[in-house]
Structure formats: C-alpha cells, structure tokens
Amino acid sequence: MKKSIISILFSLLFSTTLLSQIQYSDETKKYIEYNDAVIVLKNSLLIDGKGGTPKSKQTIIIKNGKIEWLGDDSKANIPNGANTIDLNGKAIMPGLVMLHEHMYISASSKESRYPNLRQLPVSFPKMYLASGATTIRTCGSIEPYSDIRIKKDIDLGLFPGPFMELTAPYIEGKHSYFPQMKENKTPEEAAAFVNYWADQGFTSFKAYIGVDKPTLKAAIDAAHKRKLKITGHLDMVTYEEAAELGIDNLEHGFMVCTDFVDDKKENENPASGKAYESMGTIDVKSESVKRRIQFLIDKKVGVTSSLAVFEGATTMQPKPNEDVLNAMSPDTRDYYLKNFAAIKSAKTPWDYDKAFANNAKMEKMFYDMGGLLTVGTDPTGNGGTLAGYGTWRAIELLVEVDGFTPLEAIKIATLNGATALGFEKTIGTIEIGKSADLLIIDGDPSKNISDIRKVQLVFKSGVAFNSKKLFESVKGKVGFN
Known part of the structure; x- marks a missing residue:
C-alpha cells in the first residue's frame, strides 16, 4: 500500500x-x-x-x-x-517520553449538552517542550488534521514543540459520549476506520469506552496488520478480555479497569461510577488481582499511568498552582476553579480517594512484577491538568503516591516510554x-x-x-x- x-x-x-x-x-x-x-x-x-x-x-x-x-x-x-x-x-x-498527551483541554460546556474539548495548537506544543517532553504520543485526537499540521510544522522547524507520535481519532462503538468521535456501528466499520487514518499518517490507535469485544478485535487486527499499535481507555471490555484479544497497551493505570465490577455483563458498560467503586473496595493483595496483573504481563500488555488527571477528582487534590493559574486564559481559569471547589465539596456513593490509592498500589505491583509501566499527562479532567505543568505532576505522583524512587520514576518517564514506542535504540537514555x-x-x-x-x-x-x-x-x- x-x-x-x-x-x-x-x-x-x-x-x-x-x-x-x-x-x-x-x-x-x-x-x-x-x-x-x-x-x-x-x-x-x-x-x-x-x-x-x-x-x-x-x-x-x-x-x-x-x-x-x-x-x-x-x-x-x-x-x-x-x-x-x-x-x-x-x-x-534524558528528555521525557510521555504517552498520554493531547492537543486539547477540557473547557466549559454550560451552554451545551455535550462535553466541550478545546484544541490548543499553539500553547500546548510549547508547554510540552518547555517541561522537557521531547517526544510525546498524542493518545487520541479530536481534530486529526490539526494534529497532522502541528506535527508537520514542528518537524519542519516552523514552530517549537516535541516530536509527536500521532494517535488517530478515538475508536468508538455504536454510541459516543463525545460529538467529535465517530460511532462505529460494526466491526467492519472499525477496521475501515483504522485503515483510513493509517493512510493519513497516524501511527497508533486508541479504543474508547463504548467499544465492544467484536469491534475491538477488528480494530486490533487492522492495526496489527499495518504493524501499528493500539491502546485503550476501556469500559465495556475488561482488561483481561482486551489482553486476550491482543491489545498492546491500556490507559489510566487500573483506575478505569472494570474487571472487578461484581455485576459486569459481557459487552455492556457497567453503571456510572462502578469501576471506581470496585477499585475502592478491592483487596489489592488478593490472588485475583495478582493473577490479572500477571496475565497482562504474560500477554506483553503495557500500562500507562495518568495520576495527575485523577488526582484532580480526589478530595486531597492540592490547592491550585499559581503558575498553572497564571498560564490560563480567564475563562479557562474560572472553569477550573469552579470545578476545583465543586470537587472539594462533592459527595459520591463510592470512595474515590480509596480507588485512587488502590490504583497506585496496583501500578506499583504491575511494575515490580515485570510489567512495562509508562506515564502520561492527560490534560483533561477538571481543567487543571495542563500540558507541561501536569506533565511534571504526573511524574511527581509516581513517587508521592505509587511509592517509586525518583530514579524509577525518571526511568518510567524516559526509557519505558521509548520502549513502548519502539524507539529505545534512539531515545530514552x-x-x-x-x-x-x-x-x-x-x-x-x-x-x-x-x-x-x-x-x-x-x-x-x-x-x-x-x-x-x-x-x-x-x-x-x-x-x-
């Protein structure tokens, strides 16, 4: 081809x-x-x-x-x-190799029935590079042709930014939460979707929460036929099911894992919040947890941590960083501060803080058992996780919450990222x-x-x-x- x-x-x-x-x-x-x-x-x-x-x-x-x-x-x-x-x-x-990055941010959606994502083609590439991220994987696109143009302009020296590994638009299923995502009604549509964006120059793919097993299998096979990798932020499909199907990587540590939801039905999304609820009550020392982690490792499935974005939904999130606030435009700052205040006082039927802590323990277990753990920023969530500043926070939390040594955290953010991309012979150390x-x-x-x-x-x-x-x-x- x-x-x-x-x-x-x-x-x-x-x-x-x-x-x-x-x-x-x-x-x-x-x-x-x-x-x-x-x-x-x-x-x-x-x-x-x-x-x-x-x-x-x-x-x-x-x-x-x-x-x-x-x-x-x-x-x-x-x-x-x-x-x-x-x-x-x-x-x-070494320069940072960050694997869950975006060219967009969460923004106010008070006048829309849809979640609002705002592309930032000027500020975000500069901020990633400023923080030391010399290579990033975009891990999901909402404006694919914009991402292509950003990468091209950076590669030609027209604009400062990191080397970019482009992840195609999200692979969704029959229903999409975000209006920017195509709804793939059949496995055949998903395979065609992968082939189309591979032809446009995208070098990786990401399956999203509405994908069922047949659709995910078709997308994985299509990506692998092109010798390209596919990751996932999953919900309808469990981690164990995805690993069995051949997925290469899983996003957000274990925070969105639905394997431990008691009433999880095959090819159905569990009720809202059920993944967090199950993570908050799970016994991380149980044989069931160890077996699933070992299964991922045996299948050579990597896991990307994104602690910074999830910290923003905990009651223990730190007060807003002044550098972050000063970087924001007025409407972005207002949106973030309102979310910050709301989250601080929010009540949920599950213990989100405990889920966050258990996820951290499982990320450390995965690494210690021999799994390839990487790290990413994911500048979404409550609006306070920005490219650059959030990049630093994601790495700090590997030490503060997961319990890694600083040298281990640096390796995760450099060599491990390069290894996951297949670039370990040229970057990462x-x-x-x-x-x-x-x-x-x-x-x-x-x-x-x-x-x-x-x-x-x-x-x-x-x-x-x-x-x-x-x-x-x-x-x-x-x-x-």
Whole structure:
C-alpha cells in the first residue's frame, strides 16, 4: 500500500542528516539558546535514565544532534571549535517520553449538552517542550488534521514543540459520549476506520469506552496488520478480555479497569461510577488481582499511568498552582476553579480517594512484577491538568503516591516510554549514538523528583530550547489557542 506523504516525511525527519539541516523559522529561533554542530556539556551530574546511580563531573559531547561521547570530565577530548558549556554540577537527564498527551483541554460546556474539548495548537506544543517532553504520543485526537499540521510544522522547524507520535481519532462503538468521535456501528466499520487514518499518517490507535469485544478485535487486527499499535481507555471490555484479544497497551493505570465490577455483563458498560467503586473496595493483595496483573504481563500488555488527571477528582487534590493559574486564559481559569471547589465539596456513593490509592498500589505491583509501566499527562479532567505543568505532576505522583524512587520514576518517564514506542535504540537514555534529547536541570531530580520543575534547557536532537521563554510565551493564553 502506498505510503502517505506524512508517513514518508516522518521517517525522513528522524535521519540525522536532515535534522542537522532544519531551517528554523524566526518564531522558533526566539526560544533556541544553542544550535551548534558540536556542543560540549561538561561538569554535569549525569542521570542516564536506566535507573542507575547518577555520576558527577561528567562530560557529554554532542555532534550533529547525536551523543558522540560521554564520560568523566578528566577523560574528555574536547573537539576544536566546539561550543563548551560548563554546567557547574547541574543535572543532565534524558528528555521525557510521555504517552498520554493531547492537543486539547477540557473547557466549559454550560451552554451545551455535550462535553466541550478545546484544541490548543499553539500553547500546548510549547508547554510540552518547555517541561522537557521531547517526544510525546498524542493518545487520541479530536481534530486529526490539526494534529497532522502541528506535527508537520514542528518537524519542519516552523514552530517549537516535541516530536509527536500521532494517535488517530478515538475508536468508538455504536454510541459516543463525545460529538467529535465517530460511532462505529460494526466491526467492519472499525477496521475501515483504522485503515483510513493509517493512510493519513497516524501511527497508533486508541479504543474508547463504548467499544465492544467484536469491534475491538477488528480494530486490533487492522492495526496489527499495518504493524501499528493500539491502546485503550476501556469500559465495556475488561482488561483481561482486551489482553486476550491482543491489545498492546491500556490507559489510566487500573483506575478505569472494570474487571472487578461484581455485576459486569459481557459487552455492556457497567453503571456510572462502578469501576471506581470496585477499585475502592478491592483487596489489592488478593490472588485475583495478582493473577490479572500477571496475565497482562504474560500477554506483553503495557500500562500507562495518568495520576495527575485523577488526582484532580480526589478530595486531597492540592490547592491550585499559581503558575498553572497564571498560564490560563480567564475563562479557562474560572472553569477550573469552579470545578476545583465543586470537587472539594462533592459527595459520591463510592470512595474515590480509596480507588485512587488502590490504583497506585496496583501500578506499583504491575511494575515490580515485570510489567512495562509508562506515564502520561492527560490534560483533561477538571481543567487543571495542563500540558507541561501536569506533565511534571504526573511524574511527581509516581513517587508521592505509587511509592517509586525518583530514579524509577525518571526511568518510567524516559526509557519505558521509548520502549513502548519502539524507539529505545534512539531515545530514552543517555548513551553514545543516541539522539541528544537532554534536559539541563538546576537541581537533582534523582534525590528530589520535584526538581524536574527546574528545567532550564531542553535539548531536542542537539538543539537547546529555553524552557522559561517557552512558558512565558503562553502566559495567560492557555485556553485561547
């Protein structure tokens, strides 16, 4: 089958030769601090992304966007003419690889019977890159041609942003909660849907809550026939059923898992809130839980954590972050603050906080038992989980709630993400020959995970972007564009 122009462009853009020849626009140049053929970063604390002990007084030599050499400062052979930067002990870690990202945000829907999702093609790419996310998977599109254009403009250097793995529009079933999602009435429709969007250049797929088993099976088979992967935010289909059908990944940790709903009927959505209710009462140490987790691992099904968006529905959610509020447009801020107040005082028939805690325990069990756990932002929910700021929070919560060490959380957010995408040979860790996707941090996130918020420079294929300038450029605008 003929490759689409977008697919061919995507493949070409990953070659070092073409990357070194990108002609950045004046708009993108505003945020670039360094763009030299050879850059030397010396006197750094190196966190390689593999989970090992960080090393001090390390040098990295970057040539044409790739890591050419790394090692002790005392052993470095600095090339003539290289731009040498003394980091004075600041940390270097791999660029983040985040797997549940969107180009849209939840917005007010008070005058509509439908949930409102607002595409943000200008602010969100900048914010992802500013936070250190050098590669993202969009994990569901509501404006697919907009996502294609955003990716193209970033790849051509016209606009700053991360490398984007494009997930197609959501694969829904016969009924859709969101008006932007096509309702696939038959398995044949779902297969045709997958093939159409694969032809447009999308490289992954996501099944959604209204998909039944026959529809999901058809979508999985169609994606795999194209050698593409498919994930799912499921409800009608259980995790165990999806794994048996061959799904590659599952979203939101175990928070939306319906395997433990007592009266769950095959190919039917359980009553609203039943998944949360079951997660709140489950015994996470039970053999039933361990067996299902092991089944996912045996089937090589990955799981993506998205704790930040679910924290926003707990009674223990932290007070609104000032940087987040200052980034928002006035209507976006009002929407979020109203939701925040409502959630704080809300009463539900189930214990959502306990469900959140049990989900965290199961994510840790999945990882400890050998499962591939990744992490994503999911900038939806109550409106307070933004690209960038929510990205940091999702990683912090891996430590604060799941109980991972900072080094484990960094590995989940770098190497594990790259592995899930099949890019572990080129990104995800700091190694000779890999792309120079690096973060310069004025702190030590291997000891204090919140130091990931102290990103100063984001190297994307050897080109260094100023994090502060990127964030400042969208201040007060998130929600407008």
